Amino acid sequence: MNIAVLYAVAVEGWLLNETRFSGHSVCLYETGMGKVNAAHVCTLAIERQRPDLVISTGICGAYPDTGLVRGDVAVARREIYGDEGVVLADGFVGLEEIGIALFRDGQREWFNVFDLDQQLVDYATGQLGCLSGTFLTLSTCTGTLARAMQYKEMFAPLCENMEGAAIAHVCVMTHTPVLELRGVSNIVQDRDLGTWDIKEAAKNSQQAVIRLINSLPSEATRQFPPA
């Protein structure tokens, strides 16, 4: 298969860069942090490489009491833009409530939520034996437990990151299959960088990407997901 793998910063991609993939054409893209960088590079990758599959990866913060602990890997079933909307006196209101779609394709409209292909997600979780669920994309990394609890109540997310929804969005716009998997570097709580383990999370997410790619049918087979 022709695969584009996107991650934000170097620590999330070093092992992938040292890996030789056989049976697949794999291009790696270090996007830089945040939604604009991710969307820009994802668009260029799709235009230039025309991948059969985009894999969005990196590290993330897991919300408390989701079953995820530091070092775990999780797969996104849906990506939600957590701060595209309006903040009113009684809280955050998303784009659907204010009637402004981010993207339209015929009759379909996308607001804050971008669902990923559930068949692909089931395939990835089956291969990796990990949790799957809602990933939240934010411009601002959450640094208080109180804010984390608000996000939990609004969106029931497994984890948060700063790029995923933008990549899912570009992939929907371009009809490109996409999977997202991330390693948990931290629990979203009152900010304490001493409790983060970026290296371990980044290593685990990259090992999962390698396992996933090695499980995929080779270029010659071209049936995806495998029956």
Ligand SMILES: O=C(O)c1cccc(C(=O)CC[C@H]2O[C@@H](n3cnc4c(=O)[nH]cnc43)[C@H](O)[C@@H]2O)c1
């Ligand atoms: O708070 C800090 O000073 C700080 C220090 C190092 C890294 C960060 C990040 O926010 C990393 C952002 C980077 O990693 C992803 N990520 C990892 N954990 C989280 C999180 O809890 N919330 C949001 N994003 C996270 C994200 O996708 C970025 O690419 C902060």
